[in-house]
Every structure is written in C-alpha cells, then in structure tokens.
Amino acid sequence: MNRYLTIQQAAEMLSISTDTIRRMLPELGAVDLAGGKGGKRLIRIPETALNRYLRECEILPPMKIERMRAQKPFYIERRKA
Secondary structure (H helix, E strand, O other): OOOEEOHHHHHHHHOOOHHHHHHOHHHHOOEEOOOOHHHOOOEEEEHHHHHHHHHHOOOOOOOOHHHHHHOOOOOOOOOOO
16 A cells, blocks of 8 residues: 655655655645645655655766667757748
8 A cells, every 4th residue: 555645754754844845746746635625735745656756866877888879869950041
C-alpha cells in the first residue's frame, strides 16, 4: 500500500523547508484529501511520487564521446525573411 506523507514529513525527509515543499506540490503529485471543502485542506504527498522525484534529480556521469557520436546530429534551419 502506498504511504502518504504530510508536508512536514516530506520536508524532513528531503531536509528542506515546508515552503519549498509547498511550491513543489504540483510536481510531487500531491493530493487534497479534503477535496477543498470546508475551507481547510488536507494535503498529502505519495511517498512513491517523492521517490520518483528524487530519482529524476539524480546526477548521472557524462556520456562518453562514442555514445554522443552515435546519436543523430541536429541541424539548424535557416530561412530567409
């Protein structure tokens, strides 16, 4: 079963501020369990979404030159005005 974290728990897990987490809510796939009813929000962040976000932020080693040459080159199209 998927575990859902509060904003505070997610901030502690990433060692960042709660304000930063609030700015990232759309990227993290956060859900409002209260549905916006009654003026109060009950925001939770799926732990799997948080782990996916961390994987996307992973720094990878640079590609080797042989692999770069294997990719198709790109061309800049120039048009006369």
